[in-house]
Structure formats: C-alpha cells, structure tokens
Amino acid sequence: MILLIDSYDSFSHNLCRLIQDNTHQEVITIFNDTFAPAEYEAAFQNWIRHFDYIVVGPGPGHPEDAADVGIIRYIFQYFSEHPQEAVPVLGVCLGFQSLCHEFGNKVERLANIKHGQIYEMRTQPCELFPEGTNSFPSVRYHSLHVNKDSLNDAIVPLAVCSEPDGTEVLMAGRHRSMPLYGVQYHPELICSEEGDALVRNFSAIAASYNARMRPGLKQDQVHLSLKDKAMARSRAVHDDWLVPSGVFKSGTVPRVVYKEFCFSQKDTKPIDVCEYLSTQGTDFVFLNSAADPGDWSIIGLPLENESEIITHSIDTPDVVKVLKYKSPDSVTQPIKSIMKFVASRMEDRYVSRKDLEAQLGARQGTPLPFFGGYMGLFSYEEGKHLVTKDMEPICDQGTPDTKLVFIERFILFSRKTQQWLLVSIRQHDDEEEKCLQLITDLTQVHPDLRIDINSVHSKVKDYCRPEDQDIEYTFPDREIYKKQFELCQEYLHSGDSYELCLTTQLKIKLPSYLDPWLIYKILALRKNPSPYLCFMNFDDCVLLSSSPERFLSWRDGDKQPNKKMAELRPIKGTVKNNESTTLEDATRILRTPKEMGENLMIVDLIRHDLQTFTDSVVVDALMAIEEYKTVYQMVTVIQGLLPDVGYKGIDILQLSLPPGSMTGAPKKRSVELLQKIEALQPTMNSSGRRGIYSGVAGYWSITDDADWSVIIRSMVHYKSDRENNDEYGIWRIGAGGAITVLSDEQGEWDEMQLKLHSTLQTFI
Incomplete structure (x- = not known):
C-alpha cells in the first residue's frame, strides 16, 4: 500500500x-x-x-x-x-x-x-x-x-x-x-x-x-x-457523489411527440426560426451551433405557468427558488448544494436513451443530442475554491448564479444532415395537435422565414434613438492592469502558481428599451458566428454568447453505448483571423513555448480532474489549431469513459467548475489569488466577482446527455443590476488571458483587448 x-x-x-x-x-x-x-x-x-x-x-x-x-x-x-x-x-x-x-x-x-x-x-x-x-x-x-x-x-x-x-x-x-x-x-x-x-x-x-x-x-x-x-x-x-448510488434508474418513459419537417427554402437557419418566434411573441431559449465543431442547434420553448425554473444565488447559498415560467409564485427551499439539488431533480426525471429510442423505432434516424431537460447556465462563482462568504452582490434582489429552465417542447436542427425536428415530451392530450400547428405556422402559413441580412444593422447604436447614439463605455484601467500583471508575475515567481488567467470586464450603458434579440442578431449574423452561440433571456438576467469553447459534454459512447463518454475541449492561444493571417501563419505564431505551455497546463489539469472519476482518459487531439471567423485558436480534446456504476457527468461538472482554462493552475491557489487581483479593477465587482462571465451554459437532457460551453465572447445583463436605472441598463463584457512567466505585459493587454473587441464590435 x-x-x-x-x-x-x-x-x-x-x-x-x-x-x-x-x-x-x-x-x-x-x-x-x-x-x-x-x-x-x-x-x-x-x-x-x-x-x-x-x-x-x-x-x-x-x-x-x-x-x-x-x-x-x-x-x-x-x-x-x-x-x-x-x-x-x-x-x-x-x-x-x-x-x-x-x-x-x-x-x-x-x-x-x-x-x-x-x-x-x-x-x-x-x-x-x-x-x-x-x-x-x-x-x-x-x-x-x-x-x-x-x-x-x-x-x-x-x-x-x-x-x-x-x-x-x-x-x-x-x-x-x-x-x-x-x-x-x-x-x-x-x-x-x-x-x-x-x-x-x-x-x-x-x-x-x-x-x-x-x-x-x-x-x-x-x-x-x-x-x-x-x-x-x-x-x-x-463533496461526495451527487447521486449516492452512482446510478440513475430509468423512470416512466414519456410519450414522445416526434415530428420531422422541412422548409421550402433550404437555407433556412435556426436563427430565422427564432426571428419568427420573436415576431409572434413566443419565448425561447436558443443554443445555436453556427460553426464547426458544433452541429445540433436547440430552440427550447418554455411554456408559461408550466415549465420549471430553478434560480440559485451565492448571495443566499443555502436556499434555491423554484417557480413556473412567468409565474409570480415561487417556492424557496433549503439545499445543501445547488448541484446536488439539480441532480436530484434530474434523477427523478431520468429516462434511458434506449427506452426512448425504442418508442420512436424506425422514425428516429441520427441520434438526438437532447430529449428535453434543463437548459441554462452556472456562473463562475458556482464553482469551487471561491471565497463567496460576504461577497458583494451585483443585484439587489440576489444575483442569479444558476439559471435553469426545464424544457419539454423544442426544435432541433442538425447542420450536418440539415434535419429539422419538433420534439415534445409534454404529457398533455392536446400536445400533438399543438406541435402540428406550430409546424404548419413555420412551414406553410409563413413559408419564408429567412432573415434579410440587409435588415440587420451592423451595430447596436443604429437601433438607438438619436439622443442615445453616443453609447457610454467604461473600459478597464490601463495602469491598474499593469499593477495586476505585476502581481501575477510575483505569484508566478514565488511558486504560488504556474499560470493565472487574469480577466477583466468593461461596462456598457444601453437604453433600457433595446431588445436583447436585436443585439444577438448582430452578434450572430454580422460579427461572430461560433460553435456555441447562445441566447438566454430570463426574468432576471440575459446571456448573449458566441463562445468558441466547449467546456464539458457527456453522452453515450460510440463504441460502448452503455457508458458515457465525457469530453472537454479547452482553448489556449488566440490569433486574430484577418485577410493577412493564414492558418499556417497562426500555427507558426501559436507553436511557441509560451502558447504550448499554456495549453499543456490545461491538458494535464483536465486529465487530473477526469482521473478522479475514470481509469479511461485519452487525449484525442493535442494542441490542434482551429479556425473561426474572427480568431484562430489552439484546441485540445480530452476524453474519459465513465464506468457503468459510479460517478456521473454532473460530478465532473461540479468538480471542474470553474473552467480551468479560465483560472490557471494549481487551481485552488490560482482561483484564490485571482479573486483578490481582479477586484482591483474599477469595472469589476469589489469582491472580485466575475458573475456569469466565465461560467458555463448549455443543456442537460433527461437521457443524461449534456453539453456545456465556457461563457466567453459574451455579453451579460442583470435586470436588477445595482447600476441600472429606469432609462438605462448595464451590460458587461468580460475578457482575459493566461499570464505566465513568459508573458509580455503589453502583449497580454493587447490580447485581452482583442478578445473584448471581438464582442464589443457588436456595438461600435
């Protein structure tokens, strides 16, 4: 021993x-x-x-x-x-x-x-x-x-x-x-x-x-x-296992409404469907895979007074609020941890993929990523190692750190197969009729859903009234950033950290009448299509994200369908994608000791996390250079096959939050140091609170399949932000970069600015 x-x-x-x-x-x-x-x-x-x-x-x-x-x-x-x-x-x-x-x-x-x-x-x-x-x-x-x-x-x-x-x-x-x-x-x-x-x-x-x-x-x-x-x-x-037995037992298999449909205009995209829903006053939660390696887009359709909403705030960590979508009534109940609470709700609803697909039979072709379940987000502060006691709130009514909606009716679209599906697990006698009516509205009553790109302005200020054209921005302080960089270097030289992902935020003051969907369309269509775009407009917060980075997914293994394959795709290293920079140029720039060292750190950190749960961990791709519309990035793919009995994907999510690519290593010490360092910037919360930025967004299906992206290249708005007023609301954009001993202060500032502007270009 x-x-x-x-x-x-x-x-x-x-x-x-x-x-x-x-x-x-x-x-x-x-x-x-x-x-x-x-x-x-x-x-x-x-x-x-x-x-x-x-x-x-x-x-x-x-x-x-x-x-x-x-x-x-x-x-x-x-x-x-x-x-x-x-x-x-x-x-x-x-x-x-x-x-x-x-x-x-x-x-x-x-x-x-x-x-x-x-x-x-x-x-x-x-x-x-x-x-x-x-x-x-x-x-x-x-x-x-x-x-x-x-x-x-x-x-x-x-x-x-x-x-x-x-x-x-x-x-x-x-x-x-x-x-x-x-x-x-x-x-x-x-x-x-x-x-x-x-x-x-x-x-x-x-x-x-x-x-x-x-x-x-x-x-x-x-x-x-x-x-x-x-x-x-x-x-x-x-913490111990979230699911004490390590097993989800398949419950009653819901009756599934499964309708495949198509559009006469073959180039109709999920964002076009969402635009139509928006004009009809129909609410939706949108996970939009608009670029490789993303495939399936999910349009979740929450139902008023039916769909469950879970809200949790670290401001009141021992309670969770549960309500029905758009209902004024809510129930607050004590919890030990938000992850355990969500896991217990999923355990009650879990249905094996095998049982569901058996019901669908020959109609079901390509395996679906989602059969209904939770869509939403977890903030950075829902992760480990943060000092959250007495942390300054962002919102007076409690800052939303977990926001999840249970979706029973949804639209799926595959970029690879061009397959459209309307699926529902809602157990009501009239559900099939309602689904057929929605398909008729989409494909027959309003057959041309495509957004006219020329009707979408190239910047947000074009949607503002004349008196609001001069949008107010508050940028990170340059001199304070220098002090933050120097503090990072001191901790790196003292042996307290190998790498510190220093982040900061800028604040934008926007007229309160602006519709978040208008902003999202500019981001998704005009500026920054990505594999993990998302639009989430909840009662207390809005997330518009164009993330290129998968944090964690788990799904049935291709070769061993009875086991779940967990996959993480960390990104480290960024080069601007423009007419003068080719993939070969980006590869040469990123294959440097600094950039490769950053990537190796997160690879081994993730291997460490996965080793907690499984003996089977492989690095499927090491430091590959991937091209996106605005940037080139260095990406690694790490996979782990989970055992039949034992830990679940949600356990990995709990242990791995916040994402290692947004912290550094050793993780515990790095998170503690960053919280103090980041609090120095006046655009940040005084307790170093990042909020939704650099948390994760995605879905968790009732089949225990999930996909979560890192919330970067994003815009966040809290509807009860302490800095809001009746006429204006504050929107926040975060950006950061890994500080190592090889970092150059000016270079890190420039990289942070590049990342800020990849999202900020939506406004200017």
Whole structure:
C-alpha cells in the first residue's frame, strides 16, 4: 500500500494514476493538512510509517512555509532525527524541494522560471532511472529550485538539465544514506517520458529496502482507519457523489411527440426560426451551433405557468427558488448544494436513451443530442475554491448564479444532415395537435422565414434613438492592469502558481428599451458566428454568447453505448483571423513555448480532474489549431469513459467548475489569488466577482446527455443590476488571458483587448 501526500496541486491525480498503473497497488491519498499539527506524531506512528512507501507530490508555495507543506515537514524532520525508522519516499517538485530543504539546502528562485516546458533530463547511472538511458525529455513546472552548486553532502545529485546559457539545474537527487529520493520535473504529465520506469524503479528500491530494514511491515491494522480519514477529508474538499448510488434508474418513459419537417427554402437557419418566434411573441431559449465543431442547434420553448425554473444565488447559498415560467409564485427551499439539488431533480426525471429510442423505432434516424431537460447556465462563482462568504452582490434582489429552465417542447436542427425536428415530451392530450400547428405556422402559413441580412444593422447604436447614439463605455484601467500583471508575475515567481488567467470586464450603458434579440442578431449574423452561440433571456438576467469553447459534454459512447463518454475541449492561444493571417501563419505564431505551455497546463489539469472519476482518459487531439471567423485558436480534446456504476457527468461538472482554462493552475491557489487581483479593477465587482462571465451554459437532457460551453465572447445583463436605472441598463463584457512567466505585459493587454473587441464590435 502506497501513501500519496497531495499539496493541493492540479496534477496529483495524474501522479496517482501513474503509480497505480505501474505498481498495481492501492494508493491512499491525503492532503498535507489532513492532520492538524497536534496530530502529526500520532498520525505518523499509527498510520503513515506502515506504508510500503510515501510519494510527496507537487503543489504551490515554498517548503519554508508551514502552511504550504503541512505534515511533509514533520515527516522529513522525523527521519532526520530517527534515520533507523525511515520509510522510503519519492518527492516530486515541491516534494523534492521539501526533502532538500529539510536536510539543510536552500530553496531559491530560478533565474529562468519554467512552467510547462519540455527539457532534456540528463541522468547519472543509478537505480532510479532506466538502465542504459542517460537522458530523456520531461516537463518542468517550477519557479523554485535547489541550487546544485551549493548542495551539501546530505543530498546526492542524480540528474540535471541545462539552460540555454549552459547553467545546470538540479533535476533529481537522493539522501546519501536513507531511501529518500526526489525529482524536480513532473513525471506524471502527458509530454513527460520515462515516468513509468521511474515509478517501477523506485518501487523496486523501496521493496529492497523494506525487505532488509522493515521485515515486520504490517498494514492490515492501519488500512481502514487511514483510508476512512483520507476519504473524509476528500469529501470535505470535493463533496461526495451527487447521486449516492452512482446510478440513475430509468423512470416512466414519456410519450414522445416526434415530428420531422422541412422548409421550402433550404437555407433556412435556426436563427430565422427564432426571428419568427420573436415576431409572434413566443419565448425561447436558443443554443445555436453556427460553426464547426458544433452541429445540433436547440430552440427550447418554455411554456408559461408550466415549465420549471430553478434560480440559485451565492448571495443566499443555502436556499434555491423554484417557480413556473412567468409565474409570480415561487417556492424557496433549503439545499445543501445547488448541484446536488439539480441532480436530484434530474434523477427523478431520468429516462434511458434506449427506452426512448425504442418508442420512436424506425422514425428516429441520427441520434438526438437532447430529449428535453434543463437548459441554462452556472456562473463562475458556482464553482469551487471561491471565497463567496460576504461577497458583494451585483443585484439587489440576489444575483442569479444558476439559471435553469426545464424544457419539454423544442426544435432541433442538425447542420450536418440539415434535419429539422419538433420534439415534445409534454404529457398533455392536446400536445400533438399543438406541435402540428406550430409546424404548419413555420412551414406553410409563413413559408419564408429567412432573415434579410440587409435588415440587420451592423451595430447596436443604429437601433438607438438619436439622443442615445453616443453609447457610454467604461473600459478597464490601463495602469491598474499593469499593477495586476505585476502581481501575477510575483505569484508566478514565488511558486504560488504556474499560470493565472487574469480577466477583466468593461461596462456598457444601453437604453433600457433595446431588445436583447436585436443585439444577438448582430452578434450572430454580422460579427461572430461560433460553435456555441447562445441566447438566454430570463426574468432576471440575459446571456448573449458566441463562445468558441466547449467546456464539458457527456453522452453515450460510440463504441460502448452503455457508458458515457465525457469530453472537454479547452482553448489556449488566440490569433486574430484577418485577410493577412493564414492558418499556417497562426500555427507558426501559436507553436511557441509560451502558447504550448499554456495549453499543456490545461491538458494535464483536465486529465487530473477526469482521473478522479475514470481509469479511461485519452487525449484525442493535442494542441490542434482551429479556425473561426474572427480568431484562430489552439484546441485540445480530452476524453474519459465513465464506468457503468459510479460517478456521473454532473460530478465532473461540479468538480471542474470553474473552467480551468479560465483560472490557471494549481487551481485552488490560482482561483484564490485571482479573486483578490481582479477586484482591483474599477469595472469589476469589489469582491472580485466575475458573475456569469466565465461560467458555463448549455443543456442537460433527461437521457443524461449534456453539453456545456465556457461563457466567453459574451455579453451579460442583470435586470436588477445595482447600476441600472429606469432609462438605462448595464451590460458587461468580460475578457482575459493566461499570464505566465513568459508573458509580455503589453502583449497580454493587447490580447485581452482583442478578445473584448471581438464582442464589443457588436456595438461600435
């Protein structure tokens, strides 16, 4: 049995999987603060010393800071005082630095910090590395290092790498007499080689030592007690399963109204249908896949006084409001967490895809993405690690952080097959008649639904009255941004983060008479078509998004339909798409150490998140360059096959929020730092609250299939925003970029401005 001590890193589950795959032993993970200082001695004597060996993982911070390393310091100090009781240890990054520090070596800042960059590890012949191998590539993530030139005789160097100027940096070492080893690089990452060999070789070292020095090693008595302690702490950090059994049981299969129809004008698009619905006063929620890799568009049709609306605010985190669409009456009830509440509602409504498709029989062709269910959004603050207590509200009546509507009648359109469908699971006797009437209205009564593009103005101000033509904008402060950038650099250099996704917002003051649908049409038709466009106009908030980034989807696996395949598509790296920039140009610009380092960080962070739930994680595409109308972006695709019984897709959503591409890593420390840094901008909430921006929007079908996009390239309006008045309302546009040690302040400011203007061009 192996103990892994996690220092709240965002790659620890990758390390755990690497150990399990190569040892086939159980790995118990605890955090470095699972035990309080007063418990260290008892924890070591009763549990920790009985493991085959200990792996001390990476994490943010410095070995000198007790809060950053917790019990790790005690363990090494105990071995120093009682070498005859030493347990084999393998330290990684912070773990290696802690080993060296506790045996008298100084840990200092690197002259040239490396985060997410691949270097050649040059090794000494020794039992830790593969026989016959004297070098291999691996990924470095460290701001701090142990100076090789001042190393004392307690630590024997085993590997180095060379900087461009010829300076050698210590990459591995061992204690001169005890079985304490460590590596500075990250063997668990996707672009690191020889990680398997490292674990197998260290396991052999530990086994040999244990046979000689610890022949009476017994683990039976400590197994359950420590495992229970570790799991209790894990639940306190991550929450336990949202669905306690790990299973949704198929309920009563609803009678499905399933109508395929077509338009005489073959180029009719979903936005044309929504335009018609708008003219008829029919409300809708619109997920519009207007570009690759998106396919299905969904037009949800909420029904007045019928469709369920769920509203949650972190301003009142322990309650949720449930009401019927456009009904003044609502019910407020206590909850433990909003995700658990939504999961419980879906559990009651779940129907297996197999049962639904059996009802449809031969009529059902291409598998549908959605059979009814929730459409809506979760804000950034619904994610983990945010300090939400006493956070300043954006709205007087409670800021909407979760907004979901349960859709029973909806229109689907596939870009790939050009298939139109009207589907309903509404259980009313007249439902088929109503669906047929809607199809008749769409295809026969009003056969030409296409929007005349010339009738859509190119900018919002053209819809304003003459006296309102000068739209008021409040932009981020340039000088404050410089201070924010410098703060990010300090935290990156101090070892507190590898990458910080610094975001900011601008505010736009618009006349209250403007219809949000007019703004959306400009965004979608004139400016920025994208794979994950959406239009959501709720009672208390409006989201207009042209996101290019899928956050998370889960659906039936292609090869194993009884299992769900979870997929994340993080984007890092952006280049403007214009007449002078080709795909080849963008590829050359984005294939740089900085951009590739950013992408590698989020790839390994997502692998870490998925490893919590499944043994089957693959990177389907690594750092591919994709072209969109206004930008080129670097995209990676990570997939994980969920087991038949156990965690569900909603568990992944809960653990992964907020999106790692919008935070940085290590995630917990980065989120905490960003909240303070972003609060400095006057256009931001004074408590650093991002709100809906950089949350997620999408759907969750009753078949337990879902697709969520990251809310970027978006405009958000809160209808009870504290800055609104009777004549004007505030709209917010957010943008940001990953700050790394390779970042240039002017370059990051320019990239942030580019992202702001990709949405702002709707107005100017």
